[in-house]
Amino acid sequence: MERTEKQRGFDLHTHSVFSDGTTRPSEIAADVAALGLSGFALTDHDTIDGWEEAREAAAMHGIDFLPGIEITTKFAGRSPHLLGYGISPDDEELFDALAVVRRARLTRASKMVDLIKKDFAITWEDVLGSEDARTVGRPHIADALVRAGYFIDRSAVFAELLYPGSPYYIGTLAMDTAEAIRLVREAGGVPVIAHPAANRQSAAIPLADLEALAAAGLWGIELDHPENRAEWIPELRTGSADIGLIPTGSSDFHGAGKPNRLGDFTTPETTVAAIRKMTATPR
Ligand code: AMP
Ligand code: ZN
Ligand code: FE
Ligand code: FE
Numbered sequence: 710m711e712r713t714e715k716q717r718g719f720d721l722h723t724h725s726v727f728s729d730g731t732t733r734p735s736e737i738a739a740d741v742a743a744l745g746l747s748g749f750a751l752t753d754h755d756t757i758d759g760w761e762e763a764r765e766a767a768a769m770h771g772i773d774f775l776p777g778i779e780i781t782t783k784f785a786g787r788s789p790h791l792l793g794y795g796i797s798p799d800d801e802e803l804f805d806a807l808a809v810v811r812r813a814r815l816t817r818a819s820k821m822v823d824l825i826k827k828d829f830a831i832t833w834e835d836v837l838g839s840e841d842a843r844t845v846g847r848p849h850i851a852d853a854l855v856r857a858g859y860f861i862d863r864s865a866v867f868a869e870l871l872y873p874g875s876p877y878y879i880g881t882l883a884m885d886t887a888e889a890i891r892l893v894r895e896a897g898g899v900p901v902i903a904h905p906a907a908n909r910q911s912a913a914i915p916l917a918d919l920e921a922l923a924a925a926g927l928w929g930i931e932l933d934h935p936e937n938r939a940e941w942i943p944e945l946r947t948g949s950a951d952i953g954l955i956p957t958g959s960s961d962f963h964g965a966g967k968p969n970r971l972g973d974f975t976t977p978e979t980t981v982a983a984i985r986k987m988t989a990t991p992r
Contacts, residue, residue, distance in 0.1 A: 718975030719775065721750040722792060722903065722931065722959030724966075725763070726841040728753035728779075729848035731964030733841075737971065738766035738774070744972045748773025748981070750959075752792050755780065755807050755814070756843035760798075764992070775981060776990050779903060780807070780893075784886035785918050787910070789902055791889045792931065795988020796898035803896040806884060811844050813882035818845045824877045825850065825870070831857050846881070847871045848966055863966045887925035894926045897989025901929035901957055905949075906941040913941035916948040923952045928987075933958025933974035955980060 723737050724730035730737075734751055741749045749772070751763040760776045767774035780791045796803060822833050835853040842849065851866035860866045870877055884892070886902075893900040902922065906913035919930070930949045932942060933956070946956065958974035961967070985991035 717745075717747045718958075718977055719748045719750065719773070719981050720746060720960050720962065720972050720974075721775065721777070721794070721901075721957050721976045721981070722752050722779070722934070723749055723962040723971065724753055724779075724964075725751060725759045726839055727756055727759035728842065728844050729846050729963060729966060731966050734759040734763035735766035736964075737962065738763055738770050738772065740971050741767075742770035742772045746772065746972055746975060747978050748775065749971075750775040750777040750792075750794060752777035752779045754778075754844050754846065755811050757796070757798055758843050773981070774992060775984065776992070778807075778898075780889050781810070781881065781883045782886040782889045783883040784922070785915075787914065787918070788883060789886050789914060789918075789922075790904065791886060791893065792901040792903050792929075793889075793893035793896070793898040794901065794984050795990045796893060796896040797989035800892075800896035800989075803892045806892060810882055810884070814845050817879050817881045818847075818850060821847075821850060821871075821877055821879050824879075825854070829854060829857065829859055848963070852966075864968070886922055890922060890925045890927050899928045899984045899987050900926060901931055902927060902954075903931050904934040904936050904961065905930055905932070906937040906945055907934075908936055908938040913938070913945050916945075916952070919949055919954065920952055923954060927954065928984075929955040929957050929980075931959060932956040933976075934961060935969045935973045936961065955983070 725734045777794045831853045851863040890900045957976045960973035
């Protein structure tokens with residue numbers, strides 16, 4: 710079938726088995742091609758180890774691949790997630806910082822599992838189920854509890870057991886958002902703030918915070934995302950445009966781990982071309 714103008718565009722936020730998605734990068738590439746999209750970015754949490762598989766599969770399916778990553782950060786009492794596109798895989802400062810974050814995630818997750826083990830029959834080995842995962846988070850704990858038959862799916866475990874404030878919840882080490890933006894920029898990447906109006910928060914990210922982050926080098930804002938609360942978007946769209954931030958759209962696909970479907974929202978090809986011009990690793 711001929712691609713229509715409407716179908717073209719990139720899904721700029723997806724997760725694979727290399728972090729907390731449930732499908733391989735190659736499956737994401739195949740599905741993006743089947744949808745008739747122009748291409749996609751793989752943005753696994755704290756790791757770029759899925760890039761090679763994604764790149765090869767994208768080439769095979771005749772679609773475009775934009776390399777990316779998602780970093781959990783903290784700023785002014787919030788926990789913004791930062792997408793970084795086209796970073797150099799050789800940047801020591803950024804990857805040293807990510808290694809620290811991944812190690813801290815292991816300690817944090819094992820402490821959470823110690824708490825959960827008191828009430829549910831799961832083990833640390835159950836949580837570390839997949840060989841591919843380079844980083845461990847609440848989704849992996851959730852999957853172990855689902856496999857053990859305690860919950861129907863990941864979302865149910867998050868709602869009942871793993872939400873912030875739950876007796877089983879422990880926070881994880883996060884970089885300051887402005888510092889993460891600096892690291893991404895210095896690694897030749899383009900930083901975009903993810904799901905700035907996520908419905909799990911009590912409010913969208915304040916415009917004052919966005920101004921501070923733009924001053925630190927933030928380039929874009931993921932205004933189109935399935936978890937953004939629609940009522941918060943108009944003000945955010947106007948305000949972020951005034952600050953000079955570029956809007957993007959994506960699905961935050963996690964395979965079976967979340968209801969988000971590939972291509973739920975997309976980013977125009979022209980925006981991706983602009984990103985590529987600025988990056989150390991455009992493909
Ligand atoms: P962590 O970084 O370990 O605290 O886990 C956060 C990750 O869990 C997010 O990046 C999402 O991928 C995932 N997540 C958050 N809330 C939910 C939910 N309600 N259902 C499924 N996955 C979720
Ligand atoms: Zn995730
Ligand atoms: Fe996120
Ligand atoms: Fe994500």
